[in-house]
Amino acid sequence: MWAMIVKEFRQLRRDRRTLAMMIVMPILLLVVLGYAASFDVSSIPVAISGPQASVAGRMLPHPFDIVSSEPGNGRAWAQDQLRDGRAVMAVVTGAARPVVLIDGSQLFAARAALAALAGLGRGPAPPGAPAAAAPGAGGTAGAPGGGGPGLAAPRVTILYNPKLTTSDIMIPGLAGVVLVFIGTIITSLGVVRERQSGTLEQLAVMPLRPRDVFLGKIVPYFAVAAVDLAIVLAVGIVIFGVPFRGSAAVFALGALLFLFVTLGIGVLISSISQNQGQAIHLAVMTLLPQVLLSGLIFPLASIAAGVRWLAYFLPLTYFNEISRGVMLRAEPIGALWQPFAFLALLGAVVVTLATMRFRAYLAPAQAGRRRRRPASQGRVGDGGPQQPVLAVPGPGEGA
Amino acid sequence: MTGRAAESGDRGMTSQTGGSAGGPGAGADRGDWGAWDVSVWHEKTLALDGVSLCARPGQVAAVVGGDGAGKTTLLRCLAGALAPGSGQVRSPGARRIGFLPTGSGTYPDLTVSENLAFRAAAYGLSPGAARERADSYLGRAGLAAVRDRLAGQLSGGMRQKLGVIAAMLHRPDLLILDEPTTGVDPVSRSDLWWLVARAAAGGAAVVFATSYLDEAERAATALFLDGGRGLAAGTPEEIMAATPGSLRRVSARPEGEAGKRAWRRGGQWRVWDPPGQAQAVPADEVISPDLQDAVTIAALARELELAGGAS
Numbered sequence: 145m146w147a148m149i150v151k152e153f154r155q156l157r158r159d160r161r162t163l164a165m166m167i168v169m170p171i172l173l174l175v176v177l178g179y180a181a182s183f184d185v186s187s188i189p190v191a192i193s194g195p196q197a198s199v200a201g202r203m204l205p206h207p208f209d210i211v212s213s214e215p216g217n218g219r220a221w222a223q224d225q226l227r228d229g230r231a232v233m234a235v236v237t238g239a240a241r242p243v244v245l246i247d248g249s250q251l252f253a254a255r256a257a258l259a260a261l262a263g264l265g266r267g268p269a270p271p272g273a274p275a276a277a278a279p280g281a282g283g284t285a286g287a288p289g290g291g292g293p294g295l296a297a298p299r300v301t302i303l304y305n306p307k308l309t310t311s312d313i314m315i316p317g318l319a320g321v322v323l324v325f326i327g328t329i330i331t332s333l334g335v336v337r338e339r340q341s342g343t344l345e346q347l348a349v350m351p352l353r354p355r356d357v358f359l360g361k362i363v364p365y366f367a368v369a370a371v372d373l374a375i376v377l378a379v380g381i382v383i384f385g386v387p388f389r390g391s392a393a394v395f396a397l398g399a400l401l402f403l404f405v406t407l408g409i410g411v412l413i414s415s416i417s418q419n420q421g422q423a424i425h426l427a428v429m430t431l432l433p434q435v436l437l438s439g440l441i442f443p444l445a446s447i448a449a450g451v452r453w454l455a456y457f458l459p460l461t462y463f464n465e466i467s468r469g470v471m472l473r474a475e476p477i478g479a480l481w482q483p484f485a486f487l488a489l490l491g492a493v494v495v496t497l498a499t500m501r502f503r504a505y506l507a508p509a510q511a512g513r514r515r516r517r518p519a520s521q522g523r524v525g526d527g528g529p530q531q532p533v534l535a536v537p538g539p540g541e542g543a
Numbered sequence: 544m545t546g547r548a549a550e551s552g553d554r555g556m557t558s559q560t561g562g563s564a565g566g567p568g569a570g571a572d573r574g575d576w577g578a579w580d581v582s583v584w585h586e587k588t589l590a591l592d593g594v595s596l597c598a599r600p601g602q603v604a605a606v607v608g609g610d611g612a613g614k615t616t617l618l619r620c621l622a623g624a625l626a627p628g629s630g631q632v633r634s635p636g637a638r639r640i641g642f643l644p645t646g647s648g649t650y651p652d653l654t655v656s657e658n659l660a661f662r663a664a665a666y667g668l669s670p671g672a673a674r675e676r677a678d679s680y681l682g683r684a685g686l687a688a689v690r691d692r693l694a695g696q697l698s699g700g701m702r703q704k705l706g707v708i709a710a711m712l713h714r715p716d717l718l719i720l721d722e723p724t725t726g727v728d729p730v731s732r733s734d735l736w737w738l739v740a741r742a743a744a745g746g747a748a749v750v751f752a753t754s755y756l757d758e759a760e761r762a763a764t765a766l767f768l769d770g771g772r773g774l775a776a777g778t779p780e781e782i783m784a785a786t787p788g789s790l791r792r793v794s795a796r797p798e799g800e801a802g803k804r805a806w807r808r809g810g811q812w813r814v815w816d817p818p819g820q821a822q823a824v825p826a827d828e829v830i831s832p833d834l835q836d837a838v839t840i841a842a843l844a845r846e847l848e849l850a851g852g853a854s
Contacts, residue, residue, distance in 0.1 A: 346648035349622045350665050351637040 161418065165425050173429070177436050179448035185256035187445060191225035193217040194237030207260055208233070219243065226303055228479035229469065233257045235298070242298040248305030249472040251313045252443045261300065304389075304472045312387065315380035316467035317440040320460050322376050324406050324434055327369050331410025332427040334361045335505070336417050347506060354502035358495065362407045369403050390470035394477045398466035401487040405459040408494035415501035434460040462487045575599050576621070576717045576748050581630030583616050590616045592772045593630070597764070598717060598748035603739060605759040606752045607838075608768035614752035615645055615721055617768070621750060622719050634717055638666060641715035641747070643723055647706030651695025655686060655705055658694055659712060666713035673712065680708040683741075684734045700731030707735055711742045718742045720751035724758065736761065756835050767838050775841045779834050786837045787844065788817040791828040804847070806839060815840045817847070 156163055189211040192200050197215040204210065211231055214221055222234035226245055232253040234245040244261065246254045305312045338344040347357060380386045388395075409430060417423035437447065438460035444452060455461045462483035469475035469483075477484070577597040583590045591613045598604045598621070606614045619625040620632050622642040634640060642648070649658045656677070663673030681687045684704040694702055707723050720739070724732045736758075743749045751762075759765040760779050767774040767782075775782045793812045796805050805814045813836060832840060 341651060342644060342646035343648055343650055345619075345624055345644040346642065348624045349637060349640060349642045350662075351667075352665060 159419070159422070162422055162425060165422070165429065169429055173432060176433065176451050176454065179451045180437050180442055182442055182446040182448070183252050184446050185253045185443060188233055188253055188257045188260065189231045191222055191231035191234045192237065193219070193222045193234070194239075194242070196237035196242070197235075200235045200237050200242060203264075204235070205264075207256065219245075223303065227469075227473045227475055229465065229473075229475070241296045244298045244300045246300065246302045247473070248302040248308050249313055249468050250443065251305070251308060251310065252446065254302065254305075254308060258300070258302075311380075311384045312472060313468060314440070315384055315386045316471045317438070317460070317464045319373055319376045319380065320402060320438075320463040320467060321435055321440065323369050323373055323403060324431055324460055326372060327365060327403065327406045328410040328413070328430060329424060329427045331361065331365050331407045332413040332417070332423040333420055334411055335414035335502075336420050336423045340419065344505060352506065354499045354506050355495075357502050357506060358408075358411060358498050361411050362404070365407050365410075366403055369407065370399070373399055373403070386471065388471050390474040391476070394475075394480065395467065395470040397477070398463060398470070398480070398484065398487070401484065401491060402459055402463040402466070405487055405491045405494055408491065408498055409459070412494055412498040412501065415498055415505065434458045437461070439464050456486070457490070459487060459490055462490075572599070576634050577632075578617060578620055578627070579631045579633075581617065581620055581627040581632060583613075583620060583625065584628050585616070590771050591620070591627070594766070594768065594771070594773045595630075595776070596621075596750065596766045598750045599763070600716065600746050600748045601743055602763040603743050603749040603751065603761070605762035605765040606750060606768065607754070607756065607759045607765055608752075608774075609754060611770070612768040613771040614768055616771075617766075618642075618719050618721050618750065618752055619644075621717070635715070638713070639716040641710035641713065641718040641742075643703075643706045643710040643720040645721045647694070647702040649694040649702060649705050649709060652693060654693055655681070655690045655697070658705060659709055662709045662712050668713055676712055676714075677708070680712070680738065680741075683737060684708060700727040703727055704731060704734055704738065707738050711738065711747070714742075714745055715747055718747045718749045720749070722752050722754065724753060724755065756838070760834055765834075767841065769842055769845070772845075774845065775838055782841075783832055783834055783837045786832045786840050788815055788820070788840070790815055790830055790832045790836055790840065791824050792830050793828060804843060806843075808835075813839070815843055817844065 186207055187209045188207050190201075190204060190208045191211060192204075192213045193215070194200075194217075195215050197213045201210045201213050212225065218238065219236045222236045222245055225231040225234050226247040229247075232247050232250045236243040236245065246257050248254050302308065335344070338347060352360075377388075381388055410427060413426045413430070414423050417426060433454060436442065437451065437455045438458050439455065440460065444455055444461070447455065465483040466480055466487075469480055575597050577595070579595045580593050581595070582592055594613065594617055596604060596606065596617060606617055608614050616625065620627050621634055622640055623632075623634060623637060624642075624644075650661070653661065659673065659677045659681075660670075663670070663677075668676075677690075678687070681690055686701060686704060686708070689697060689701065694705060697705065703723050707720060710720065711718050718739075723735050723739075727735065739749055739751065751758075753759065759767075762779075764776070764778050765782065766776040775785070777785065791814050793805075793814055796802050796807075796812050797814055801814055801816075804816070805812050807813075813830075830836075
């Protein structure tokens with residue numbers, strides 16, 4: 145046994161990258177994820193419309209954060225603010241009783257809004273709380289409290305996820321998580337497998353361009369993952385009753401971009417890994433932050449600002465926005481341009497980096513020659529110095 | 544032109560690097576491929592030191608040497624997988640090179656047929672032509688019955704034969720094989736040699752690395768490498784004829800300084816006497832060197848020369 149232990153230690157010592165990942169990454173992950181792990185909603189963005197918008201605005205203290213106030217607009221505008229993710233709560237004034245609209249697809253923020261309204265005496269208690277009056281089928285409940293100065297008690301309507309069902313908001317994002325797990329890990333093995341089976345050198349001398357190899361590695365998994373995504377969504381819709389209210393085409397476009405980035409990250413990981421163990425290790429290291437920082441579990445707004453910026457480098461963050469936006473809120477593509485643009489940007493970066501890595505692997509002769517390009521060069525027939533084609537350095541004749 | 548482009552046409556490409564690079568000499572024709580005065584550094588180690596090799600269409604050139612001699616490095620330079628630090632490499636475009644790296648270069652989780660189909664598609668062969676050639680080669684190499692077997696389940700010799708067939712399937716102008724026969728049984732070696740001869744007969748310049756001297760004797764030309772330097776090169780006859788000094792066969796190792804120039808072969812000893820140091824020996828002791836003797840003498844001469852230089 146001792147011999148085995150010593151051997152393993154020696155091997156581990158030589159695999160410095162794995163050793164570093166084993167020691168450094170857990171610390172980094174704990175710190176990063178520790179700051180991320182928060183369900184607390186400290187700020188609830190609110191949009192207010194109608195003639196009494198300014199009055200209503202004054203009646204909504206912290207944690208409500210008035211992000212827009214449009215006395216000239218009505219319910220349609222307010223609802224658009226929620227649909228497009230610009231606010232979690234909207235107040236529509238002008239009628240005898242103001243209407244409060246809450247975006248149920250932002251589960252934690254919606255619950256916080258309900259709790260805060262209840263605290264003001266202007267809305268139902270959050271679902272599950274003892275005083276809660278469960279929202280009706282339409283997601284509408286009358287406010288139990290009396291109206292404040294200047295405004296009657298509002299009618300509260302929860303949109304997009306009226307029952308505040310967890311599965312409704314989780315499954316659109318979970319579909320992305322499943323694909324990240326499958327896609328990134330499988331593709332992360334692609335290049336190291338070639339390297340370990342000795343076929344990478346064969347590829348290097350074959351008439352294949354780096355992008356051919358990159359796309360060739362991705363496309364098969366892309367097709368499988370697309371089918372996988374369709375199945376996961378079908379299961380979510382049929383078994384869990386998750387609604388799909390938006391455009392299938394917009395969703396498909398977002399999913400394709402997301403898949404491309406996710407699989408590309410896997411190939412990139414593979415191209416910088418020296419063995420399959422390192423590749424899987426790295427892949428998992430990219431998965432955990434995606435699950436915990438992308439807004440899937442913890443609301444982005446709840447994540448400490450010091451680590452929240454990391455979320456904006458993660459494709460799942462944008463897929464979450466697209467999938468929840470399309471499936472639950474029927475967001476049009478115009479309202480989703482930002483996640484689409486960032487996914488496309490991430491895709492471009494990943495493809496560029498992976499192609500550069502492939503170029504280094506597949507055209508080492510060119511790379512080496514660039515490094516060593518001399519000041520003066522010649523070619524056959526240019527009258528350069530001539531040498532015997534087959535020198536036979538015999539002993540005594542000098543080598 | 545510097546650098547053999549990864550994507551190039553059928554015309555040959557020439558790369559030259561290094562300030563003191565030589566070019567193909569008088570013996571090289573325009574249609575010859577090869578490496579001239581090539582040096583390669585691996586980190587700070589000089590892996591190849593001014594080595595030259597000419598590969599002629601229709602001929603087989605052997606690169607012979609022990610472990611670490613520089614065979615693989617030279618072949619990788621020829622194949623375009625490695626840039627020489629200095630010297631000149633002339634090789635056809637990537638589409639016209641066939642390369643068998645160390646190992647078979649085949650995918651263990653693909654069947655024999657699937658491996659060949661991948662290679663054919665990558666080189667732009669039509670499915671019909673690829674199938675026809677594959678059938679012919681597989682049949683002759685004794686692999687027809689295992690065409691649906693995973694390459695990873697083939698024996699070592701079978702896998703090497705598959706690797707060579709895959710490398711020559713597109714009928715390259717330059718076929719580069721890195722130790723195709725190492726660890727292969729005699730029957731499979733014979734099959735491999737048939738494949739090599741077939742490629743050469745088809746007009747390819749074949750360069751193969753080997754540790755076996757008998758294979759060097761079967762090649763049109765051979766380049767012997769030792770510690771990254773060329774030890775001897777030419778046809779086997781040229782190499783033998785170029786042996787300096789004289790060789791004698793004795794029954795016991797000689798005493799004194801001559802003992803440093805002696806080696807055992809079979810049950811007897813060979814003693815090499817450098818030019819100017821010929822001994823008065825019985826005529827029946829003097830023998831003509833064969834290829835093995837010639838190479839041994841070349842190595843010995845270099846060793847003594849280095850020792851002399853050091854002292």
